[in-house]
Amino acid sequence: MGSYFSEETVNKSEELTKKWEDEVAHATVQSPDQKPRWSTVSDLEIKRLYTPEDIKEMDFARDIGAPGEFPYLRGNQPTGYRGRYWTFRMFSGMGSAADTNARWHMLLREGQTGLSTAFDFPTLMGYDTDSPNSRGECGRCGVAIDTLDDFLTLVDKIPLDKVTTSMTINPPASVLWAMYCAAADKKGVPLSRIGGTIQNDMLKEFIAQKTFMCPPEPSVRIISDTVEFGTKYVPKWNTISISGYHIREAGSTAVQELAFTLRDGIEYVEDVINRKGLDVDSFAPRLSFFFNSHIDFFEEICKMRAARRIWAHVMKERFHAKNPRSWWLRFHTQTAGCSLTAQQPYNNVVRTAIEALAGVLGGTQSLHTNSLDEVLALPSEHSVQIALRTQQIIAEETGVANTIDPLAGSWFIESLTNKMEEEAWKYIQKIDDMGGMIAAIDKGFPQLEIADAAYRFQQQIDHNEKVMVGVNKYVTSEEQPIPILQIDEKVEKEQLKRLAEVKRRRDSRAVSVDLANLKNACKSGDNVMPHCIQAVKDMATLQEICDVYREVFGEYRDPGLF
Amino acid sequence: MAEKRIRIMVAKPGLDGHDRGARILARAFRDAGYEVIYTGCHQTPEQIASAAVQEDVDLVGLSCLSGAHGYLFPRVVELLKEKGADDITVIGGGIIPDQDFQKLYDAGIKEIFTPGATLDSILDWIKNNLKPRD
Secondary structure, eight states: OOBSSOHHHHHHHHHHHHHHHHHHHHHHHHSOOSSSOOBOTTOOBOOSOOOGGGGTTOBIIIIIOOTTSTTOTTOSOTTTTSSOOOEEEEEEOOBSHHHHHHHHHHHHHTTOOEEEEOBOHHHHHTOOTTSGGGTTTTTTSSBOOOSHHHHHHHTTTOOTTTSOEEEOOOTTHHHHHHHHHHHHHHTTOOGGGOOEEEOOOOHHIIIIIOOOOSOHHHHHHHHHHHHHHHHHHOTTEEOEEEEOHHHHHTTOOHHHHHHHHHHHHHHHHHHIIIIIOOOHHHHGGGEEEEEEEOSOHHHHHHHHHHHHHHHHHIIIIISOOOSHHHHOOOEEEEEOGGGOOSSSTTHHHHHHHHHHHHHHHTTOSEEEOOOTTTTTSSOOHHHHHHHHHHHHHHHHTSOTTSSSSTTTTOHHHHHHHHHHHHHHHHHHHHHHHHTSHHHHHHHTHHHHHHHHHHHHHHHHHHTTSSOOBTTTBSOOSOOOOOOOOOOOTHHHHHHHHHHHHHHHHSOHHHHHHHHHHHHHHHHHTOOSHHHHHHHHHTTOOHHHHHHHHHHHHOOOOOOOOO | OOOOOOEEEEEOBSSOOOOHHHHHHHHHHHHTTOEEEEOOSOBOHHHHHHHHHHTTOSEEEEEEOSSOHHHHHHHHHHHHHHTTOTTSEEEEEESOOGGGHHHHHHTTOOEEEOTTOOHHHHHHHHHHHOOOOO
8 A cells, every 4th residue: 555655755754744833833933823723614723734644644546546536625626627617606586486496597697507586485494375374484594385286387488308407495495396396397397307416405494594394214215216206207307405505504614514514424335225125326316415605715615525525435444335327426515605694795705715616626526606785684695696606717717627626636635635534424423323314413512512612613703713804893983874685565466376376277176186195105105296286387386285194294393402 | 489490492494404503592591501302303383382382491492494484483472472472572583584584573472583693692681681481
């Protein structure tokens, strides 16, 4: 096994480091460091200097290798970004389906290369706009979808065989995906030709994002149904986007984001194999991931590189996958909403640019860049355009896409990548020992680990141990308000009218039959997807379908851990 | 007689799941010596008002980041009043545009905290403004 450096190089390096340490000891007596401890935004301590000694144990072929080769540290594609850039995919949705459709066409005109859907809270939680639970929420955090009728408006004049669409939807993912399939059918596009992603990752909902409906076990079962359906009939669809983004936004460290996300992935793979009896190589290539790109530049790049290497080992050694595509960790990235500040909001453009650059240097396949005003409201058209242009500038002007994984071989980068991988494996082992992620969630383990980290960070901000510019340092007293997008209250009224109209003109008997069939499938273990597709085609509402899930599987309540 | 300990309820009305701030505050209140009840996410205004009365709290802190505060916050105050518990102080926080503040104050929300508010500033407000209920 060839070590990374010759013995001679390591000896020489040690000698030089020792000399340097003496000089530092001397220099810091004269002028002490600004603070005693230097750490990442996740509070991971970083050394003053990294040298060849830090990675002397690495084996080049085994641990680093070439792009497109196991363990994929340097990326899945042998050609890097030269074949194609990452997908410019702006998360977008507001008001009515028609409002969002207009925003989508604007983004496509401006050079966006993929669509990404933000739904409002009632849709995310499986309620119709006319539910008492939905009061005041319609269209506010995203687009309101109650029936296929709304969905057809959403995708009006969108070529579903050419553009891929991501949908951030979790408990009702099967329903929204059914609407997408039904819409494709209506437009004459075969299921084999549509491409996109449903987030469909319930475990991170219990851990962090808190959009839940049924308890964990049946939630995972419905996900396995969608994976099976996709494997058989919609082969270009990513049926899960295993997400660390929300774990991080809830306040986790980068290592926790990495570990909990990959352990969630393991849980899904196990369930599909055990419940559906599918061969791992038949579905694993369609699993996708979603990470946060936070403000700590190097930590994020290392997290993404480590994620690829860990997943490659998991798939090859734990699940004995043989298809190299099963070993790939393909991921979307979003810059960190929680790193943005309401104070001096134009600074957010700078933060987002740095975070986006980290995502690109980490080798992302797809990217959303936050808009400067997203800390205040849904983004305005002008601020979205700046955010999209940020990606385009990185791709076309900066030259960072010229060469693959340009930071590889840096003593610091490789050492931090190794360190994060090592820490992530410890968490994965711990959760294995608890009996898996569902068992860990039942114990509140990931939830409380994240709560601890979030509280620690808030205290560091309050005590000025960490800095957020404009919040606890470089504060300006007078702030000019910026224009923000407002969602008109008439959106809710009009949506209620549309929903009532659809309910009036549909064949209610057909809907009842569809829902009864779905209920039987829920109970018998048959795949729910064909029944969902039939139900949405007959204009069953989102909530009517979700109520079947709630009735059969029960409802999950937030345990309120803090 | 020992002074009655102040009881605080941190509540998440509506469908919003952004609970990072709410949970951090629940911890901060507990660490500051208050008795804390945290409702968890997805509570209706009715559930919050009933629980506040039942738990005999002195303060309800509402957190909403979904934009639905305009309906949800005033509704909680209204329901507390209906239950004869309008002496429970209600404050709120979250993603709340400046232009919505006055409407919320008029509806009986006593104070509003937005992103960037420090834990100390919130604790100070409570110390200076909250009188335990009789």
